Amino acid sequence: MKNLTAQKFLALLICMIFNSYAFCQVQDSVSRDSINLQQRIIPAGDIREASPLLTGYDLVNDAFPGSWPMFGTNLRMKVGGYFKADFIGDLDGTLDKTQFLMSTIPVEGTPEFGNNGYIHFMSQETRFNIDVRRTDGKVPLKLFIEGDFFSSTNQFRLRHAYLVAGDFIIGQTWTTLSFLESLPFMIDFAAGDALFGGRTTQIRYQKTINSNLKISAALEMLPFLGIENPDQLPGKATLQAPLFAIRSDYSWQTGLLLMGTSIAQLHWDGGDSGPSDSDVQFDVIVAGRQYLGKNNYFTWNVTYGNGSGENIMAFAGSNANAVLRSDGKLETMPAFAFVGGYMHKWSEKLSSNLAYAYGWLDPPPSRDPYSLKKGGVGHVNLIWHPITHLSSGIEYMWGAQRTTNDALGKAGRIQAMVKFDF
Structure with missing residues (x-):
């Protein structure tokens, strides 16, 4: 009974959103997938980020639609982004109103377990970006800055700020091993909960070798040092060296294979009175996307x-x-993650996405008993593109987490959205 009110309200809201489009001009052009089986696929056209990270001649050859000349210079500029309004009906009282994270699912033995559901409306994912390019001359240049309002106080937040000079990328953007091409589209902001990566400041070399192969190597700031100190020993986690990452992208007419690895140092600085120790962090990632005809792909x-x-x-x-x-002494923890997804186009205007993410950690007994040990989150949605630039959809998501002390929590959520991109 506790969730009936939220469910009824959300059902009414969804009906209103979809019925409001009945007045749209159906003869308007439709936003299409990037796939064209007569040409090589560009998976970046299907991912959440609208501005692909291009270098060198890939940047020169990019069409850059919607840009205009900055008069008196050899630069061109474009303003982009999107507006997005989300309408959330949480069924089990998860602890984050803005995104569905497995770590925020209440578990047995905590005061939040058994929370009532709630509703939440927001427009925090709305974002703006500025893209400035120079594609003539010996060295192609690009400056990209983007921000959104996804913060606790709705303040503007920096997402990307980087410079491309030839084959080099300098600044803050997605890490080298953030394989966004391996995700279908999801309405929930958390999207790939078990995805490896994030955004950080880096120096990256990215080179297209031929029409099939691209390689990258980078030095990156490690944003989360992630050392737990259960005995409250003196000292702090510090960074003494950058993370080093390498990546290869191999593509063919209907798909893409991504592989990468990174290595970094973990260090605890005990100062005068505490212990000091270092250890090695490493990881290996394999990901991909495969199209099956014009209407399906899996990731x-x-x-x-x-x-x-x-x-x-x-x-x-x-x-x-x-x-x-x-x-x-530092004791590192093994970790494993898997994300799988599938997209199907029902028509030129309707598509659905299915995704499941699973994460696992092997913690020592000294770790916080209520810390996340393993869990999974699934998403399924229906997306409608009635006219160019405008889309709407609804998504159901479910998840579970198990903590180090074996406590279990499960939750579900429904989310609808309206989006205008430019």
């Missing part, structure tokens, strides 16, 4: 690492890389 992403749990989005911010033992 996958598999990650295994040691001391790199914080790089998996589900574990970020939970000190999931290592534990500082009572003897002052």
Whole structure:
């Protein structure tokens, strides 16, 4: 009974959203998938980020639609982004109103377990970006800055700020091993909860070798050091060296295979009175996307690492890389993650996406008993593109988490959205 009110309200809201489009001009052009089986697929056209990360001649050859000349210079500029309004009906009282994370599902033995459902409306995912390019001359240049309002106080937040100069990328953007091409489209902001990666400041070399192969190598800031200190020993986690990552993208007419690995140092600085120790973090990722005709594709992403749990989005911010033992030694934690997805186009205007993400961590007994050990989250949605630039949809998501002390929690959520992109 506790969820009936939220369910009825959300059902009425969804009906209103979809019925409001009955007045749209159906003869308007429709936003299409990027697939064209007569040409090579560009998977970046199907991913959540609208601006693909291009370097070198790939940047020169990009059409850059919607841009205009900056008079008196050899630069061109474009303003982009989207407006998105979300209408959420949470069925089990998860702890984050804005995104569905497995780590925020209430578990047995906590005060939040058994929470009532609630509704939440927001427009925080709305974002704006500026894209400035120079494609003539010996060295192609691009400056890209983007922000959104996805913060606790709705303040503007920096997402991307980077410069492309030839084959080099300098600044803050997705990490080298963030394989966004391995995700279908999801309405929920958390999207790939078990995806490896995130955004950080870096220096990356990215080179297209031929029409099939692209390689990348980067030095990156490690954003989450992730060392748990259960015995409250003196000191702090510090960064002494950048993370080093390499990646290869191999594509063919109907698909893409992504492979990468990274290595970094974890360090605890005990100062004058505490212990100091270092250990190694490493990981290996394999991912891809395969189209099946014009109306279907499936995606996958598999990650295994040691001391790199914080790089998996589900574990970020939970000190999931290592534990500082009572003897002052670091003990790294193995981590595994899998994300699988599928997209089907019902018609030129309707499509559906199905995705499931699973994350697993092997923690030592000294870890916080209510920290996330393993869990999974699934999404299924229906997306409607009635006219160019405008889309709407509804998504059901479900998930479960099990903590280190074996406590279990399960939850579900429904989310509808209206989106205008430009």
